Amino acid sequence: MNQLPTNTIYPVHNFVGDMVRHHFPAAAGYANGFLTLVSLLLFVALLPVLLIWLERKVCAHFQARLGPMRVGYHGLLQSTADGLKLLFKEVLMPKGADKFVFFLAPILPASASFLVMTILPFDHHLQVADPAGGVIYILGISGLSVLGILLAGWASNNKYSLLGAMRSGAQMISFEISLALIMLLIVMVTGTASLREIVLSQQGTVLDWWIFKLPVLGLVAFMMYMISSTAEINRGPFDISEAESELTGGFATEYSGISFAMFFFAEFVNMFVSAGIATTFFLGGFLAPQIGIGAIDAAFNFIPGFIWFFCKTFLVIFLYMWFRWTFPRVRVDQLMYLEWKMLLPANIALLMVAGFFLAMGWTL
Amino acid sequence: MELLRIDNVPEGFLSGLSSDETSEEYFLNMGPQHPSTHGVLRLVLKLNGESVLDVVPHLGYVHRGIEKMVESQTYLQNIHLTDRLDYLSSHINNLGYCLAMEQALDIGVPERGEYIRVMVSELQRIQSHLLWWGVAGMDLGAITTFLYGWKEREIITDIFEELCGARLTMNFFRPGGSFADVPDTFIPRIQKVIEIMHVALDEYNTLLTGNIIFQERTRDIGILSKEKALSYGCTGPVLRASGVSYDVRRNDPYSIYDRFDFDIPIGTVGCSFDRYWIRMEEMAQSIRILEQAVKDFPGGPYRSKAQAAYSLPQGSYYSQVETARGLLGIYIIAEGGAKPYRVKFRSPSFSNLSVLREIAVGHKIADMVTILATLDFVVPEIDR
Amino acid sequence: MMETRRDGYKNIVLHSSGHYLRKVATGLISLFSGMGVTVRYFINPSRIITQQYPENRASLQMMDRFRGHVMMIHDENDQHRCTGCGICEKACPNGTISVLTTKDLTGRKVLGRYIYRLSQCSLCNLCTESCPFGAIAMARDFELAEYDRQLLTFVLNKTQGGI
Numbered sequence: 009m010n011q012l013p014t015n016t017i018y019p020v021h022n023f024v025g026d027m028v029r030h031h032f033p034a035a036a037g038y039a040n041g042f043l044t045l046v047s048l049l050l051f052v053a054l055l056p057v058l059l060i061w062l063e064r065k066v067c068a069h070f071q072a073r074l075g076p077m078r079v080g081y082h083g084l085l086q087s088t089a090d091g092l093k094l095l096f097k098e099v100l101m102p103k104g105a106d107k108f109v110f111f112l113a114p115i116l117p118a119s120a121s122f123l124v125m126t127i128l129p130f131d132h133h134l135q136v137a138d139p140a141g142g143v144i145y146i147l148g149i150s151g152l153s154v155l156g157i158l159l160a161g162w163a164s165n166n167k168y169s170l171l172g173a174m175r176s177g178a179q180m181i182s183f184e185i186s187l188a189l190i191m192l193l194i195v196m197v198t199g200t201a202s203l204r205e206i207v208l209s210q211q212g213t214v215l216d217w218w219i220f221k222l223p224v225l226g227l228v229a230f231m232m233y234m235i236s237s238t239a240e241i242n243r244g245p246f247d248i249s250e251a252e253s254e255l256t257g258g259f260a261t262e263y264s265g266i267s268f269a270m271f272f273f274a275e276f277v278n279m280f281v282s283a284g285i286a287t288t289f290f291l292g293g294f295l296a297p298q299i300g301i302g303a304i305d306a307a308f309n310f311i312p313g314f315i316w317f318f319c320k321t322f323l324v325i326f327l328y329m330w331f332r333w334t335f336p337r338v339r340v341d342q343l344m345y346l347e348w349k350m351l352l353p354a355n356i357a358l359l360m361v362a363g364f365f366l367a368m369g370w371t372l
Numbered sequence: 373m374e375l376l377r378i379d380n381v382p383e384g385f386l387s388g389l390s391s392d393e394t395s396e397e398y399f400l401n402m403g404p405q406h407p408s409t410h411g412v413l414r415l416v417l418k419l420n421g422e423s424v425l426d427v428v429p430h431l432g433y434v435h436r437g438i439e440k441m442v443e444s445q446t447y448l449q450n451i452h453l454t455d456r457l458d459y460l461s462s463h464i465n466n467l468g469y470c471l472a473m474e475q476a477l478d479i480g481v482p483e484r485g486e487y488i489r490v491m492v493s494e495l496q497r498i499q500s501h502l503l504w505w506g507v508a509g510m511d512l513g514a515i516t517t518f519l520y521g522w523k524e525r526e527i528i529t530d531i532f533e534e535l536c537g538a539r540l541t542m543n544f545f546r547p548g549g550s551f552a553d554v555p556d557t558f559i560p561r562i563q564k565v566i567e568i569m570h571v572a573l574d575e576y577n578t579l580l581t582g583n584i585i586f587q588e589r590t591r592d593i594g595i596l597s598k599e600k601a602l603s604y605g606c607t608g609p610v611l612r613a614s615g616v617s618y619d620v621r622r623n624d625p626y627s628i629y630d631r632f633d634f635d636i637p638i639g640t641v642g643c644s645f646d647r648y649w650i651r652m653e654e655m656a657q658s659i660r661i662l663e664q665a666v667k668d669f670p671g672g673p674y675r676s677k678a679q680a681a682y683s684l685p686q687g688s689y690y691s692q693v694e695t696a697r698g699l700l701g702i703y704i705i706a707e708g709g710a711k712p713y714r715v716k717f718r719s720p721s722f723s724n725l726s727v728l729r730e731i732a733v734g735h736k737i738a739d740m741v742t743i744l745a746t747l748d749f750v751v752p753e754i755d756r
Numbered sequence: 757m758m759e760t761r762r763d764g765y766k767n768i769v770l771h772s773s774g775h776y777l778r779k780v781a782t783g784l785i786s787l788f789s790g791m792g793v794t795v796r797y798f799i800n801p802s803r804i805i806t807q808q809y810p811e812n813r814a815s816l817q818m819m820d821r822f823r824g825h826v827m828m829i830h831d832e833n834d835q836h837r838c839t840g841c842g843i844c845e846k847a848c849p850n851g852t853i854s855v856l857t858t859k860d861l862t863g864r865k866v867l868g869r870y871i872y873r874l875s876q877c878s879l880c881n882l883c884t885e886s887c888p889f890g891a892i893a894m895a896r897d898f899e900l901a902e903y904d905r906q907l908l909t910f911v912l913n914k915t916q917g918g919i
Contacts, residue, residue: 069798071519073806167400171422245513245585248738334579334794335787336586337513339738340422350776449849452880516794523805536881537823537894543880551885552821579793584783680843680886 044136052122055280056273060087062322063276063329070333094272097265102165105262109163114267116156117274121281123149128284129204131294131313142203143191146285147184150240153278154180157242157249157259160271164262172258175340176249179239182347186236189355190229193362194218194289207293214299217292225362230290232351232358234327237282239347241275244331245338283324284317291320382416384428389418396421402740404433410507410744411751415728422736427729434755442715447473447682448546450715454702455541457717458753460500461695463492463532466545468702471626471691473547476684476706484672485549486628491562491665492535492544493627493693494658498569499528500696501655508648508745509580512589517580524572531561547682549675562666569659573652581652590645594731594743597642604730605723608698609654610747613639613646620694632661647746683710697721697748717756721749818896823879826853826872827895828912836913838891840867844883852877858916867913874900875908 028043029036061076061084068075076083101110124146126136139145154177161173195201197218198209210217219226239246249258260271287293294313298305338346381388382399389397402415412433418426438457442450454469455462467489474481481489502525509517529539534555536544544550580586596606601614611618619636621629637653639646684706692701698720705714724747732743797803818824828836840857858868884892892912902908 066798069801069804070794071516072523072797072803073519074804074808077808167398247513330791330795333516334790335514335583336509336580336589337738338585339589339736341736342588350780353776445849449847449882452849452878452882526805533822534819535821537819537821538879538881541878541880543882551881555820575793579790582786583790584779584786587786
């Protein structure tokens, strides 16, 4: 591994970046940065298309049916067709809605997801930025999503939407606390808040990943992270804000066309980001799993890091989908009870026990 | 649509919104088109934040005038109209009507015909409960249960399709038996259903009944006391959940139900979970009845002598049957002609729905959905 | 006094933490077993029951007693057994059938046209049951939708009855 400079923004250290630096040495900084952002934007734009198709197929196979089969081979073009349809739909605004806020609201969750995506470490040299306080950056940006949903509910001038937005807002800010405490746990055992360093601290064998490295606490922390993040992204058994069977649409009832599409896409990109964070913190990020047998380890190492990142992230995404399609919905007050009376004490207890373990030096 | 207000209080409510400035009360319309009201039912809720203060159901969206139509059709033609009351128990509705006619004309049913009636009724009960289970899970958020329940239900629907040719509006029973004998594959198919249902019920209990989220959402929700249940005239699983042991098949047996050995599950608390659990148990008991019936299925004629037309002597005749929803009463007033003077259907869903105001007050909107799901009513039966 | 209050607090803490742990344990076990049920469907594609509709038309044979629309039974010479008695017309609950009779060359009443309105038919099977000659039956088609209501009124007999 080359010694990479330790400034905050890493140069895009790969084939394309090197070519640009070679041909346009003066403008390389701007050009590379621009190319990075454009490629990330493309990725974020195409990701929901894949994820929505995956969700529909996985949902169908859980339910003993086939899912989309006609539009494209096994329905691969289905989400593209749906996206195009949403693009051409008329964008209605209800009477009495606050125009500026109504159209601002969908942009916020989408931007929040994109902003967190910029610091996810896809590979050693595939990370747009690595601020030293990466964890704090993530926690700060999550607030934007909450804001977007609350604004959507308010600006719709509709009782149902307001109800859904209020529920959703309460849910998200409650579970951010749990999320923050679990991230704090990882920062504590790793000693750093930079995402890249957190991944690199899991180098070694599979048992060096944080989910296994802390004797039992890693597993418990991972489960608590899954619960908190499922609630944070408004999914699975915690999707009260979009409970179709109760409120027919929740905060996004009055949205149609491209605005609705932005909410929809933001939800799926958020899911990917949450899964990416889970991978980074607990499952070793872009590191290949090393199990100690020389030949297999060499073969695993041959596969590039971002493939491993995507595999692990899609595994966590499969877990999210599994939760959603198995469990009934939790009621609002039971959701609050879960967070404040069950998860929060557990989180604090976990922190104390982990601190004790660290002080005693009992990590693997 | 605007709520019709009299003195600024929507119709049906006892009082309007509180005039306190800091109160969070408002009216909400769970309109006729809603994913969770089981049929076309309009509920107007008075809410305080998220708690329900009062609820008024508005009926009549599916009124088709069935009780008027039966007055202008002959007795035999009316059987196909009873299908459309509670379309999930259409065989049992037909049975009730035929029982009333047989009482009037003193027609007997041969052994084989009686066994066919019991087997078909119990299959219909299982089928209705499977649909209910799927929809209840879906209302609570576990959408997968919808697909699983209907998977098993399809097997029973295939049996009915082979038996009478239709999947929903059966029109199979006639006074004295049924219009055709069962096909040869009937008994093997029922045996297959018995096998599959044992496995399926285990799966359903693992997936939904034991799930902690489900238990939290249904235990102690919508508690209906014994006295209230009896005074409102509830029947079926709603009544049995409150601790009253009344099942028409046991207390007032019709057909040959007194020959079969089956239990009546009774609840203790009267909450949503009890109503849910009793229906799961009823499915298991129906399978027990099916096993016994399949073992003793006799040969012989399936129908006593068929007549081309029936005309009941003057008088009034009443019969009651236990549908999947509760006690269905059929009261025929005949005047000696080919068409009845009046037929009154006492639908179980109507009485079951009337307790909604009592048991929903004080709970949240999400609990309203749970209560509606476990009351298991079918709106076409209420509106007729 | 201090002893009993401390014991009281200890009991409360033990009791509530025991309750908490029990709830967590039973809850997690129930959730995991539920997940086990659904995943067994996911990994087993042979449990899929969906049939892809227009492609499987060849295998879609309805049962013998399936109640599709009414049809008149004709033999290979296009002869039917209907005599125009009109029993089915009286048996039908909603006036779907109109039996129009005519006189044949010997002056006998025979079937002229048998009009059947599919748009009104409730598929109840009473007409087929009541026919004493077995002239009509319920067909097994189910693809009966049309764009034009006039196409839903059929004349079921191919030939006039009698001589």
